[in-house]
Amino acid sequence: MQDDVWSPPPVLLTVDLVILTLRESRLHVLLVERGGDPFRGMAALPGGFLNHDGEEILDAAHRELSEETALAAGWVHLEQLAVYGDSGRDPRGRVVSVAHLAIAPGLPDPVAGTDATDAAWVPAQAVLSGEVELAFDHRRIATDGIEHARTKLEFSALATAFCEESFTIAELQQVYEAVWGTELDTRNFYRKVQAAKGFIIPAGTDRRTTGGRPARLYRAGPKTVLFPPLIRPAPSATEENTRGEEE
């Protein structure tokens, strides 16, 4: 079946990042303009090759993240999403990408990174709808990443990763509304976030004001698994995207 001198085919590894944040109460993805071939000039997810043979994949993701966002490494949520390795996905050869999901509070305008001539926050909706074209299979990766975030919001405390260290319940609700692309009932939302013990805990006696009654401040609690979860409302058939439940 295989030669005596057969040796496995090497591949090149990249990390690609779906970096999500909220800007003006809407979900945005960070995209870069590709500075080199292939797909020069086209929008793409930030990412790049491993630096050297010993670099850990997660370290590479952190490195790319800080190159693109100039962010303190400890403060953002970063997790592996999936591998994309179809043989035809990169014209340069066999390039396998480990996609990561990164989530951060409202970020400043990005700085141009090493491989990018330009970087910008783009509304997630523009990527999902196909209005913005992406290089490689990056639209698929971005779509998977956004869907992953939407699901994880239901069962984990991920939403707090979109917030500053302390935040109001109204701000937290805006996170859910922006990521899910729905509107939520304030009263039920208050009830549910407080029923999930350990999700958020009061942050001192601090308050903040913007004209009306001052809001209580909270910070992320110790629990990462929400119980009961905050199930997102089923999209009402007329929505933007229908969840595929049929086989």
Place this chain on the structure above:
Amino acid sequence: MQDDVWSPPPVLLTVDLVILTLRESRLHVLLVERGGDPFRGMAALPGGFLNHDGEEILDAAHRELSEETALAAGWVHLEQLAVYGDSGRDPRGRVVSVAHLAIAPGLPDPVAGTDATDAAWVPAQAVLSGEVELAFDHRRIATDGIEHARTKLEFSALATAFCEESFTIAELQQVYEAVWGTELDTRNFYRKVQAAKGFIIPAGTDRRTTGGRPARLYRAGPKTVLFPPLIRPAPSATEENTRGEEE
């Protein structure tokens, strides 16, 4: 930052398989005995390198699966789990593994495959507990795979992948009990599987008998997403494994 002639470090890609099945109403994992170095003679997950540069990752997983189980490719559930690429995980160098989860109905005793001198079904519990030692980081991969299956049973129709084409509700309950490692209330289970419309549908007028009242037969329905889901009971603190909910 990088040389003019810098080029990205190549890595070797493997696929590893967490193959789950039910034997004697207990969850089992397929393990092989390694026939070559490193870890010669130690138990490991089935898997191997990509065959040639153009081979798709999923195809490689299917190939390894049929090499180990001699199974019709179309009948098993196979999905990507995650990537394991820590630089120290393989003494041969930088070997990155794409782990897959495979689930199949009760399988015959395995046939020895290409790289394996022996293969055997091992109770999942023996792997989770550490009673069986695995090569590389395969215990971690197997643990992640089992946990993935446990969670997916809650929200998807995955359980039917453990069953033959037609099955009884009692058999389906055994799947849940074996994978979760819990006992379930028969009456509530009947109610819940039937409340999840599209999960199972009656299979003709067929019945099967084993001494008592004949059972109705069902087959997998069109829905892959269960609503309402079948939430697994919270492990009661005294259980084998406690779910980490704290950070």
Place this chain on the structure above:
DNA sequence: GGAATAGTGTCTTTAAGACACTATCAA
């Protein structure tokens, strides 16, 4: 009739959804 397995019905509790009012601040 008895053993064995299949299948169902009810009550209570928990959580979700829908819905409208009160509270606290600044100007």
Place this chain on the structure above:
DNA sequence: TTGATAGTGTCTTAAAGACACTATTCC
């Protein structure tokens, strides 16, 4: 006092958990 934002309470419905009996077959 008005405008703005924060926060709460109730009723109804859906689903989970606990629990015990009836149904159909073979012997």
